[in-house]
Amino acid sequence: MNTKQEPQRFVIPIGPQHPALKEPGNFQFTVDGEIVTKAFVRLGYAHRGIEKAAEERTWIQDLYLIERVCGICSHIHALAYCLAVEQLAHVEAPPRAQAIRVLVAELERIHSHFLWMGVSGHEAGFDTFFMYSWRDRERVMNILEKLTGNRVNYSANVLGGVKFDLDKEQIASIRSGIDFLEERTRHYLDVVATDFMFLQRTRGIGVMSRAQAEIMGAVGPTARASNVARDVRKDAPYAAYKEYPVDIILDERGDLEARFEVRLKELFESFYLIRKILDTLPGGELTARMPRKVPAGEAVMRVEAPRGELLYFIRSNGSDKPERLKIRTPTICNLTSVVKLAIGHQLADVPMILAGIDPCFSCNDRSVQIRTSSDPDGRMLSWDELRQHGIDFYKRLEK
Amino acid sequence: MNWFFVLLSLMVFPGGLFLLAGGMAYEWVDRKMLAVFQNRAGPRWFQPLADTVKLLIKEEIIPDKVNAILFIGLPIAALAGGLTAALYVPVAGLTPVYSFPGDLIVTLYLLSLLTLCMGLAGANTLDRFSLIGATRTLTQVFSYEAPFLLAMLGPALVAGSWQISDINAYAGGHWLILTQPVGFIVAVIGFMGKLVMPPFDAPEAHTEIGAGALTEYSGRGLAFFHLAKAVELIVGLSLVSAFYLGGLATPLEFLVKTLALLFVLIGLQSLLTRMRIDQTVGMWWRYGTLVVLAQWLVIILVMRP
Amino acid sequence: MKIGVMFPDVSGALMRHSATEKYPFQRQEVTARLRSLLKWNPEACTGCGLCAMDCPAEAIQVNVLDRKAKRFVFAYQVDRCAFCGQCVESCRQGALEMANDRWELAALNKEPFMLYFGDPDDIKAVLAAEPAGEAGIPADK
Numbered sequence: 085m086n087t088k089q090e091p092q093r094f095v096i097p098i099g100p101q102h103p104a105l106k107e108p109g110n111f112q113f114t115v116d117g118e119i120v121t122k123a124f125v126r127l128g129y130a131h132r133g134i135e136k137a138a139e140e141r142t143w144i145q146d147l148y149l150i151e152r153v154c155g156i157c158s159h160i161h162a163l164a165y166c167l168a169v170e171q172l173a174h175v176e177a178p179p180r181a182q183a184i185r186v187l188v189a190e191l192e193r194i195h196s197h198f199l200w201m202g203v204s205g206h207e208a209g210f211d212t213f214f215m216y217s218w219r220d221r222e223r224v225m226n227i228l229e230k231l232t233g234n235r236v237n238y239s240a241n242v243l244g245g246v247k248f249d250l251d252k253e254q255i256a257s258i259r260s261g262i263d264f265l266e267e268r269t270r271h272y273l274d275v276v277a278t279d280f281m282f283l284q285r286t287r288g289i290g291v292m293s294r295a296q297a298e299i300m301g302a303v304g305p306t307a308r309a310s311n312v313a314r315d316v317r318k319d320a321p322y323a324a325y326k327e328y329p330v331d332i333i334l335d336e337r338g339d340l341e342a343r344f345e346v347r348l349k350e351l352f353e354s355f356y357l358i359r360k361i362l363d364t365l366p367g368g369e370l371t372a373r374m375p376r377k378v379p380a381g382e383a384v385m386r387v388e389a390p391r392g393e394l395l396y397f398i399r400s401n402g403s404d405k406p407e408r409l410k411i412r413t414p415t416i417c418n419l420t421s422v423v424k425l426a427i428g429h430q431l432a433d434v435p436m437i438l439a440g441i442d443p444c445f446s447c448n449d450r451s452v453q454i455r456t457s458s459d460p461d462g463r464m465l466s467w468d469e470l471r472q473h474g475i476d477f478y479k480r481l482e483k
Numbered sequence: 484m485n486w487f488f489v490l491l492s493l494m495v496f497p498g499g500l501f502l503l504a505g506g507m508a509y510e511w512v513d514r515k516m517l518a519v520f521q522n523r524a525g526p527r528w529f530q531p532l533a534d535t536v537k538l539l540i541k542e543e544i545i546p547d548k549v550n551a552i553l554f555i556g557l558p559i560a561a562l563a564g565g566l567t568a569a570l571y572v573p574v575a576g577l578t579p580v581y582s583f584p585g586d587l588i589v590t591l592y593l594l595s596l597l598t599l600c601m602g603l604a605g606a607n608t609l610d611r612f613s614l615i616g617a618t619r620t621l622t623q624v625f626s627y628e629a630p631f632l633l634a635m636l637g638p639a640l641v642a643g644s645w646q647i648s649d650i651n652a653y654a655g656g657h658w659l660i661l662t663q664p665v666g667f668i669v670a671v672i673g674f675m676g677k678l679v680m681p682p683f684d685a686p687e688a689h690t691e692i693g694a695g696a697l698t699e700y701s702g703r704g705l706a707f708f709h710l711a712k713a714v715e716l717i718v719g720l721s722l723v724s725a726f727y728l729g730g731l732a733t734p735l736e737f738l739v740k741t742l743a744l745l746f747v748l749i750g751l752q753s754l755l756t757r758m759r760i761d762q763t764v765g766m767w768w769r770y771g772t773l774v775v776l777a778q779w780l781v782i783i784l785v786m787r788p
Numbered sequence: 789m790k791i792g793v794m795f796p797d798v799s800g801a802l803m804r805h806s807a808t809e810k811y812p813f814q815r816q817e818v819t820a821r822l823r824s825l826l827k828w829n830p831e832a833c834t835g836c837g838l839c840a841m842d843c844p845a846e847a848i849q850v851n852v853l854d855r856k857a858k859r860f861v862f863a864y865q866v867d868r869c870a871f872c873g874q875c876v877e878s879c880r881q882g883a884l885e886m887a888n889d890r891w892e893l894a895a896l897n898k899e900p901f902m903l904y905f906g907d908p909d910d911i912k913a914v915l916a917a918e919p920a921g922e923a924g925i926p927a928d929k
Contacts, residue, residue, distance in 0.1 A: 117618075208757060281755045
């Protein structure tokens with residue numbers, strides 16, 4: 085009989101259904117008491133086959149399909165798509181349209197950061213913070229509804245420009261909304277930076293050094309909180325960001341507190357940018373003429389989603405449907421950091437670390453081609469083979 | 484006819500049904516005021532009753548490889564503990580008839596019975612979330628129990644008796660919150676730990692471990708644990724306000740003082756983030772115990788002459 | 789290092805109305821640009837069918853019975869509609885418009901979700917011509 089005491093090891097599954105996750109994803113943490121010793125992530129629960137579906141629809145229909153890749157970053161996905169297709173067709177959207185696009189993108193960033201604030205407050209157990217920040221988020225959603233006609237999935241873009249214009253009443257409501265939100269953001273920054281009990285859950289947790297961030301390929305505010313100065317709006321300005329430049333917000337500490345502060349300070353940049361756009365909106369028309377059949381070619385477009393760098397690759401073969409559409413979202417770059425950083429932390433810190441990267445699982449489930457040394461071109465499975473593969477996989481797990 | 488009044492007082496008022504109804508009413512006040520503090524609407528007055536009824540009519544699923552007797556019996560024991568503890572506490576401002584010398588210790592143990600039952604219930608199942616929840620529940624008991632007991636025994640020391648009704652009568656003349664403020668603070672915060680209220684809700688941190696120790700419970704068992712918590716709320720509030728807020732002599736005093744104390748608890752709940760279990764234990768063993776021992780030192784020194 | 793930094797919010801909440809909208813007793817005001825149910829203006833329509841071609845959800849079908857006499861039947865499937873507004877953009881005659889107050893569209897059966905606009909006799913003719921089942925819209929794709 086083995087008399088040596090084995091330490092109790094559990095595998096705690098966080099997901100696919102778990103109160104900590106707003107979307108399905110599977111994390112398996114091996115814990116020893118309360119300390120995490122190993123982590124494993126499995127995705128694919130929100131895969132909908134959008135890239136394949138996009139090949140069956142015309143360019144105009146695809147715009148609305150792409151908008152629905154994600155609910156919180158829908159405008160930025162549509163914007164990246166429009167810019168890439170306009171690049172292929174050698175069409176330049178007029179300046180007023182580009183400015184309005186940037187305006188909606190920044191409003192969406194505000195919405196996304198308020199949503200994230202509430203969710204991470206909830207993960208920490210600070211429900212009051214959650215309720216108040218989501219109450220304020222209603223304000224920005226009302227502004228967007230007044231402006232575009234819908235609270236989520238704004239459908240502001242068309243290929244070649246935007247759908248609507250701004251009139252005096254809307255500009256006034258945007259301004260008053262922004263003033264209210266700026267005051268609230270100041271208050272939340274104060275809460276996040278000085279509340280003792282909240283800092284106990286965020287200070288010194290999930291520390292990622294600059295070298296680690298660069299190796300793991302972190303993007304967006306997660307990387308900027310570790311002093312990696314990467315922001316697509318500054319590195320490769322698109323739409324109207326050349327006329328309305330932004331400052332990069334950096335923080336050296338690299339822990340959860342830094343990520344909170346970076347996102348909240350980014351909101352101030354957004355408020356400033358929106359006011360500047362409203363003050364100096366260029367005149368002109370709203371759309372440029374786009375052909376129905378986009379000329380053949382390949383285009384790559386990088387934009388800054390609220391979560392980080394979003395990349396679109398589109399290949400056209402001259403017809404009215406795309407040949408290949410590839411989307412690479414920021415969350416998939418940041419997930420490695422969760423898996424690596426969770427080790428050594430307590431189980432209670434893990435949902436906070438996950439919330440710190442602002443995960444968006446519906447964005448990141450794209451198809452991935454796996455090449456092994458025995459199948460250098462990857463393996464293609466037919467429908468029946470795929471079904472059998474699934475059955476065998478779970479049978480093996482049960483053993 | 485005596486047995487009729489005994490049965491009435493045990494089953495209907497002030498025990499039994501009154502306690503259950505009062506517990507649910509206080510739970511509603513808790514949820515509604517928390518919602519008001521968070522600037523939202525909150526549930527309507529019959530929500531806790533609706534929850535209990537809904538749980539009672541649901542099927543109870545007993546998981547595999549679990550000790551069925553313990554699984555079914557632990558919720559009943561928890562509820563029984565809460566209801567029995569009320570026999571010695573001046574609930575509704577009425578003098579407890581069943582009190583006997585030393586019943587303070589019995590009451591405090593009965594109030595802990597709920598948490599112990601929850602911990603055992605979690606340890607009983609094979610679910611990983613329940614096991615972690617059970618570990619956290621029992622760890623939390625070991626951390627706040629000692630300071631809480633000492634804080635509740637402080638008034639017993641100055642009243643010179645271990646009987647709750649005597650201490651209640653003594654406190655009627657002296658507001659112990661003024662002479663033992665530290666003990667009051669420790670008692671209130673310890674009570675929050677006992678009820679697993681935020682910020683001490685790591686044992687049932689639902690964003691980390693599902694529902695903690697009670698993850699596998701549904702139907703009747705969950706309804707009983709729920710009711711036991713509600714009963715403990717009202718009994719514990721009566722106890723703490725009887726000791727520190729000048730005794731409970733009339734039903735009106737009971738209502739006013741317990742609701743005021745509940746208000747303070749709700750305010751604390753809404754302002755503070757959840758603490759990790761190691762932070763909870765660290766705080767209690769570093770500050771809680773030392774502070775209440777210092778209070779005891781002061782009491783003993785003052786009582787010497 | 790402070791404790792309870794949200795205290796001003798929490799204490800002020802006692803004086804404030806709750807932020808919850810008690811639907812259906814309280815309804816949010818609709819904005820002018822809200823995209824709800826589609827409206828078709830038969831006068832302006834020329835039957836070109838661009839709206840049906842561009843709809844991402846394939847919710848529109850324009851049945852042309854007589855182009856010169858402007859006899860069209862506009863079949864609109866509300867449960868497929870994504871309320872994106874592309875049809876409004878695509879129509880060069882401005883025959884389409886989205887209402888801004890018809891957003892409470894829940895129903896207990898499928899009847900209200902299949903809308904036909906046009907002359908009643910024309911609609912009957914279209915329905916009769918289609919095979920039994922979902923009229924006007926092909927079953928898949």
